Amino acid sequence: MPWLQLRVDTNREQAEKIEQALLFAGAVSVTLQDNADQPILEPGLGEIPLWDQTRVTGLFDAEVDTAVTEARAASYLCELLPNARWEQLEDKDWEREWMTHYKPIQCSDNLWICPSWCEPPQPDAVNLLLDPGLAFGTGTHPTTFLCLQWLAGENLAGKSVIDFGCGSGILGIGALLLGAAGATGTDIDPQALIASRDNAARNGLDPARFPVYLPEQMPKEPADVMLANILAGPLVELAPQLVELTRVGGRICLSGILASQAEKVKAAYSPWIAFDADSQREDWVRLAGTRTR
Numbered sequence: 001m002p003w004l005q006l007r008v009d010t011n012r013e014q015a016e017k018i019e020q021a022l023l024f025a026g027a028v029s030v031t032l033q034d035n036a037d038q039p040i041l042e043p044g045l046g047e048i049p050l051w052d053q054t055r056v057t058g059l060f061d062a063e064v065d066t067a068v069t070e071a072r073a074a075s076y077l078c079e080l081l082p083n084a085r086w087e088q089l090e091d092k093d094w095e096r097e098w099m100t101h102y103k104p105i106q107c108s109d110n111l112w113i114c115p116s117w118c119e120p121p122q123p124d125a126v127n128l129l130l131d132p133g134l135a136f137g138t139g140t141h142p143t144t145f146l147c148l149q150w151l152a153g154e155n156l157a158g159k160s161v162i163d164f165g166c167g168s169g170i171l172g173i174g175a176l177l178l179g180a181a182g183a184t185g186t187d188i189d190p191q192a193l194i195a196s197r198d199n200a201a202r203n204g205l206d207p208a209r210f211p212v213y214l215p216e217q218m219p220k221e222p223a224d225v226m227l228a229n230i231l232a233g234p235l236v237e238l239a240p241q242l243v244e245l246t247r248v249g250g251r252i253c254l255s256g257i258l259a260s261q262a263e264k265v266k267a268a269y270s271p272w273i274a275f276d277a278d279s280q281r282e283d284w285v286r287l288a289g290t291r292t293r
């Protein structure tokens, strides 16, 4: 299918509004990139730090009427798009273009995340085979990577796990491959549930070991290990619920937290959780600890 892309060079304040406007106008995908050419962000992560000079690129089916699309985007923004440029693209599967840049990732001595279309570089390691589909969670994002590193250092043998905000299922599946007895996944995004089931099957896991649910349908059984990589705001809001789903003496790993937000998240959990030392990667912090009461 031929494609068109609309590029808008903008600033930090406008980038998210323009992203929403392009989606509203019918873009099949939107990427945000800084003008110094840093890596493209993964789809689906909400509150992301943006750059002073941000390039927003919307990908459209070439059949669109560009004038109508611009008018729809502008009506959403209530102002004309600054510096917008339409470009014709060669015929290529742009929705999956990111796949060519996705390579195996080593998370610990023994744990690798391997795109399902690549050969594992270390065949005798624990190799999690992954295709995130339309869900978040390739392992490349610091928030996911910090959780995988944590999992690799935990004794998971025979433990029950909850993967809260499971996205691609990467954390729940990682825990199972590292020895957990069973995992339960939940996500508000139905695409995440599809991706999690597909990825569990890709790793040869019996579906009964990784059932996934929309949050309101999830069983309320506490687990030995709670994993939640869902940004600081929801982590604070969900604190009583996530604690209740972690058994006393169980372990909890919270991620998706910018360094500046760590104290606020800790305060929300401190009545029940004794935290270990923080871990940080780029601007992101992982908080992990034990439920004491």
Ligand SMILES: C[S@@+](CC[C@H](N)C(=O)[O-])C[C@H]1O[C@@H](n2cnc3c(N)ncnc32)[C@H](O)[C@@H]1O
Binding pocket: 044, 045, 135, 136, 137, 138, 139, 143, 144, 147, 164, 165, 166, 167, 168, 169, 170, 171, 186, 187, 188, 189, 192, 215, 229, 230, 231, 234, 256
């Ligand atoms: C940053 S992604 C993490 C995905 C994956 N667990 C990982 O570590 O890469 C956050 C996920 O949480 C989901 N999510 C956000 N708020 C949620 C909520 N209140 N309940 C359940 N899932 C939620 C999103 O749909 C998204 O798939």
